[in-house]
Amino acid sequence: MVQQRMSAEDTKVAMHSVVGEMYDKIVKGEPPTMTLPVRTKTNIGFDKKLGVYKYGKKRSTRDATSLGSAKQLLRALHVIEFIEEMIDSGKSSTLREMYYISESWGLGKFGSQNESNNLAEDLEIVTRCLREDFKLRPEEDGARMIGNLTIQERNRRGEWMRINARDDVGDSGYGVPYNVEKEKIELLEHDINFIMAIETGGMFDRLVENGFDEDFKCGLLHLKGQPARSTRRIIKRMSEEWDLPVVVFLDGDPWSFRIFASIAYGAIKTAHISEYLATPSATYLGITADDIMAYELPSDDLSKKDIEALNAELSDPRFADSWWQEQINMMLELGKKAEQQSLAKYGLDFVTDTYLPEKLAELGLA
């Protein structure tokens, strides 16, 4: 299921209600405010209907009683005005461009790029719009894909281009654009059994070189670390529209667990649009804590930060099920982590000839 997109007019109305909250407070003789859900792991809960994690009921009010908050409100107003201008003139800008444009906003200018990114997210949350509605583009790098699947993408000239991600692309695969909504991309046809999302470029290239996509009839997708929104969105669309299983192949460390959670359950930062980005049916393939022992993989000691992250995950509602609790505790006991590429200990083909077939067989995919 896909969230309804907003029209330009709806977007403006939603933004005006944010402005109205501030304005009305001043008229009433109160400090102006902006009400937001609390954006931490203490305020995310499982939405049974949607099958993903969403923000809970906790709200925080940002009011203009401190200088910092007041400046945030002023910035929000400037951003809203800027978005309205873009909607009216049919333009879009990157978040980074908006950060630089804010130089001319006087008191409302951003102190850092991070501030402008966060504010864009805040506005998405309160208006229930998407940043695509705001005409704001991320800087982040989209994924690349290889496999026998065909899409069509509308190019700059407004023409639809048909692309097969095996036959029409080079070794680096098909680059996923930042906007993967229907107005930009349509999923046409495929001859694959599942999608495999891979954390590192090295492993992606290894599987491509070994022809894994053809041998196992799958689509390979390079996540490039913490996956961008468009990456998560296209995984979700392929999974739902083509009804394909998704397996996720990552390093075996606490950070990979988080990457998986953001793909499968929804990220804390974007929990307002989890139903739009998360793929609840995705499966964590490896590297698991079991694998480190079972395959006697070369491993590194957990750092202090790793241990902190694992402990934080133990109380994260997304990792509350028994399998995750077991994996996290096992890794803590082991005190070790391992990279995907440590499988090369047994030779370059070990991953495609032995490890992945064994793991996929457990899931009934090979």
Place this chain on the structure above:
Amino acid sequence: MSGIAQKLAANQKQVAISEFFEKNKHFLGFDSLSRSLITAVKEAVDNALDACEEARILPTIKVQVTKIDTKKDIIELKVEDNGPGIPQKSIEKVFGQLLFGSRFHAIRQSRGQQGIGITGVVMYSQLTTGKPTHVKSKIATEATAAFVDIGLDTRKNKATKSNSGREIWEEENGEIKKHGLEVTCRMKAKYQKGRQSVWQYLRMTSIVNPHAEITFTDPDGEVHFWPRVTERLPRKVESIKPHPHGILLGQLQRMLSESKDSRMSVFLRMNFSGVSGRAAKELCAAADIEVNVKPKAMKPEQMRALLEAFQGERMFNGKPVKLLNPPTNCLSPIEEMLIKKGLSKTIDSRYATTMTRVPSVSLGNPYQVEVGLIFGGNMAADKPVEVLRFANRVPLMYQQGGCLLTKAIESVDWRQYGLDQPGGKGVPKGPAAILVHLASTNVQFTSEAKEALAENGEVIEEVRKAMLEMGRGLRKHLEKKKKMAKTKEKFELINDILPAIAKKSAEILERPIPNLAGSITKIMSAVISESETVWNKASKMSDVSIKIYNYTARARAYTILATWPEKSGGIMKNNVFGGRKEATGVWAWKLETLQPGENITITFSLDGLEKGDWTETDVFYRGSQEIIGALKMDEKYLEEIRNQEKIMQELESKSDSNVAEAAPSEATTQDEAANRPEPAVKPPTGQATLFGGEL
């Protein structure tokens, strides 16, 4: 001459100068190569300062240290001043002939209570390099300067004179120098940098002598300059007679034997301070002495009895004889404002507080404590604070740990005042320097090196009290700074950001700009004070304005209090708001009602101050609702001010009665030198000071 003088003068032929020096180098300040140089600078500079002070001249002093032979540690020292100079015929007496100066005899606060003066430098130079000391002197009434080389014939133990003549003395700018003295000597010594150095000595000297201009050229040719920050010379100090509480048996014996008085009652009344006619009779009665007895005829047991009566061990009518305190006008404190200036010109800082306690008396000796604290600026935040100790305006540079002044600093828990102090013990850490000055007619040192002050419960308590008060001042300052930053933010919020929010939201919604008054009250929800102290060039006054805003929903009433430097001569002018004086240096205004949204401004000007004297006015309030930007009046603070006021008044009334009683005769026969440790080996001849009264 008596006491040490007689002892020193005796057997002079038998002891060689070199032996005398060797055996007493500790006592004389020449015990190490680096200290020798500091001692030489100290003797010359102290003399220059004393001479200028006596002649009421603002001192300009130039010190130059040059390395002559690094391998052999030979250094040349040149000290030039603009003092009155010395008449030609007196030069060799001052530098060569070892006479006693008058100051050993008088009881008063003076710098030169140490060593044997400049003669020691001449001796040391001669002994270590064989070179005489070159002296150039010009007095105002003569057209040219006299010069002469003064040395010592170590075989004959006699001063030598050579290469004397007269010359024209020009200043750097080509003008003829009006008057002054220049001393050049070569000695075996080491120039060091750091906490125990010529630089530090001059820096500290400059702090407590804000009326002096000091230039120091170090061996690397680097010029250090400490400007004059006030035109006011230190007060001329009066000599006083000894007080019975501070006298020792030896002194009493001498005074009695030298007395020409015919009756004991007259002797007591005329030769001591604090002894009235009634007290003189009562002391005699307590000691079982006839009032008519001639002082010279006193027997040893009677002397002892008299001393016991002095100390209250022998009673009159079952009570110790009541004595008045000695007058305290013999002390010359630097005074709060000048310490502040001295500190501020020397050390870069953000905050300076100083305080001069009222004079007090311990064991018959008047003394006065002054303290200063500066904070912030470029000082290191993670090191112990710099402790600047002074006794009678003389820097104390050695034996910091064993000194009473340091112990007083260490007795305070500085953590509660915003400085680090591991375990609440020791010298605190932080970007600060603490100054302590003890002015007294009789400074007691722990040893003959005269670098650390001896324990004295009363003095330590007095220093401690001053420290606590300064600590409170520092805490207030830090709190105020924090609150000021907060207030500044709030003002930015309501003056800039909120109007911008109102305007922008109105624009987007295409509605009228709303009124902000209600939101402002809710956002601030406080009473706020902003104060400003600025120097008014035109009127030559410091203009103070204190603005109080009521950003609460209710009417408020307060008493607003502000400090002003009354003790330092600040005079309140143009105080249109009226009010009344609350205590010394604290003014109060009553604000009956301040309606919500209202503000009120109190303004006044301070006359009688120089630019930079007063840059921050403390604002206090009495009232239930907090005022951001002002401090709740600490009634303890007022109480301490009032205590000091009371003591001051009592002292004034007492010193008046003392003046009335004071004997017309100038001479005091008291010999304070008897108190001091004496050299193990006697010097070959007498002792001289630069401006000894016997010249």
